[in-house]
Amino acid sequence: MLWSKAFIPTLKETPQEAESLSHQLLLRAGLIRMLMAGVYSYLPLGFRVLDNIEKVIRQEMDSCGGSELLLPALQPKDLWLKSGRDKDMGEVMIRFVDRRGRNVCLGPTHEEVITDLLKGHIFSYKQLPLLLYQIQTKFRDEIRPRFGLVRACEFIMKDAYSFDQDEAGLDKSYETVYHAYLRIFKRCGLDCLITEADPGVMGGNASHEFMVPAESGEDLVLYCPKCKSSQTAKEDSLNDCLRCKVKLERRNTIEIGHIFKLGTKYSTSLGAYFLDAQGKQRPIIMGCYGIGVSRLISAIIEENHDHQGIIWPKEISPYQVIVLPLDVSDKKIMEIASDIYSELGQNNISVLLDDRNERAGVKFKDADLLGVTLQVIIGKESLKNNHIELKIRRNQERSSKEQGEIIREIKRIIYG
Numbered sequence: 001m002l003w004s005k006a007f008i009p010t011l012k013e014t015p016q017e018a019e020s021l022s023h024q025l026l027l028r029a030g031l032i033r034m035l036m037a038g039v040y041s042y043l044p045l046g047f048r049v050l051d052n053i054e055k056v057i058r059q060e061m062d063s064c065g066g067s068e069l070l071l072p073a074l075q076p077k078d079l080w081l082k083s084g085r086d087k088d089m090g091e092v093m094i095r096f097v098d099r100r101g102r103n104v105c106l107g108p109t110h111e112e113v114i115t116d117l118l119k120g121h122i123f124s125y126k127q128l129p130l131l132l133y134q135i136q137t138k139f140r141d142e143i144r145p146r147f148g149l150v151r152a153c154e155f156i157m158k159d160a161y162s163f164d165q166d167e168a169g170l171d172k173s174y175e176t177v178y179h180a181y182l183r184i185f186k187r188c189g190l191d192c193l194i195t196e197a198d199p200g201v202m203g204g205n206a207s208h209e210f211m212v213p214a215e216s217g218e219d220l221v222l223y224c225p226k227c228k229s230s231q232t233a234k235e236d237s238l239n240d241c242l243r244c245k246v247k248l249e250r251r252n253t254i255e256i257g258h259i260f261k262l263g264t265k266y267s268t269s270l271g272a273y274f275l276d277a278q279g280k281q282r283p284i285i286m287g288c289y290g291i292g293v294s295r296l297i298s299a300i301i302e303e304n305h306d307h308q309g310i311i312w313p314k315e316i317s318p319y320q321v322i323v324l325p326l327d328v329s330d331k332k333i334m335e336i337a338s339d340i341y342s343e344l345g346q347n348n349i350s351v352l353l354d355d356r357n358e359r360a361g362v363k364f365k366d367a368d369l370l371g372v373t374l375q376v377i378i379g380k381e382s383l384k385n386n387h388i389e390l391k392i393r394r395n396q397e398r399s400s401k402e403q404g405e406i407i408r409e410i411k412r413i414i415y416g
């Protein structure tokens with residue numbers, strides 16, 4: 001992509017509406033724009049980041065046996081009355097009556113819909129276990145949307161649901177997804193804290209939360225610096241780690257994932273039964289597994305940035321390489337830039353070429369702000385020795401090499 005043809009509205013100043021560091025950088029790097037409080041448009045760079053996160057999630061969910069589907073956002077309120085959660089959801093769920101007089105809602109989650117779907121199709125233990133997931137837009141009527149993508153009214157979630165015939169099966173499904181989550185968050189450049197949480201409104205008997213430390217985070221976690229274990233600050237009276245007897249640290253975090261052992265709450269209330277090997281009718285045992293996909297973008301930025309801007313993990317970076325010709329009026333420089341641009345493209349490496357007629361300083365600043373993994377810098381000085389420069393955004397390390405070597409080095413870093 002040529003920058004001159006792209007839509008990347010970077011900002012020099014920090015916008016007033018920004019309430020946290022990730023929110024500032026999301027706006028300044030031209031990733032998102034607010035339509036109204038809690039509702040955002042993803043601009044092309046933000047959309048590429050979102051797409052990369054979704055790719056990682058799909059790979060890991062598929063690799064643990066998940067099948068992707070897509071459920072409707074518009075749901076009959078009736079299902080929520082049956083599960084008993086219409087009341088629990090309170091004012092958070094967006095409800096209305098459509099022109100045909102149907103009571104409907106915009107789903108903040110999909111346990112009811114998926115259980116209702118499955119009950120017409122699962123009859124025998126031979127059809128279990130099953131793991132289904134979707135990546136979809138969800139809605140919450142937040143009274144105080146905040147921090148950009150962290151607490152929004154419209155957001156993207158990955159929600160997965162497991163269906164098993166017994167508790168042992170659920171334990172296995174739960175553990176499989178738990179480990180997939182560890183791999184997903186690692187690939188997203190996140191070092192998360194995992195806490196055992198209260199299942200709350202979801203019901204069931206076990207749940208874990210995946211949290212990322214962030215100053216603006218709204219969830220307080222007690223963290224043991226020695227054994228790295230953590231717990232939600234419910235246990236407020238707790239001062240020391242019970243295992244290590246060292247003082248627990250309080251940390252503000254953003255919740256990025258939450259998994260639950262639901263048990264039979266939804267299958268019994270919505271009538272999803274199967275026949276076991278003995279021919280006895282039993283409710284399907286369920287688990288559900290969420291990841292806040294759009295919120296992950298904020299969490300990744302909170303954990304991966306410096307004073308200059310964002311530092312994307314390589315699988316998430318909107319482009320893998322940005323090419324910076326420092327003088328677009330110089331024919332030789334532009335020839336080499338366009339050469340490198342095509343060669344990287346042929347190697348399936350995504351490239352942004354900053355072909356704007358801007359000063360070198362502006363290009364350097366913007367490249368650092370955007371946080372693309374690698375920068376290729378082509379200027380008059382190094383060309384005197386037939387050299388171009390490669391800069392690694394994460395550690396700002398610069399090296400000067402011949403063109404062929406630069407391409408090999410980039411391939412090594414991206415694919416190595």
Ligand SMILES: [Zn+2]
Pocket residue numbers: 224225226227228229241242243244245246
């Ligand atoms: Zn400890």
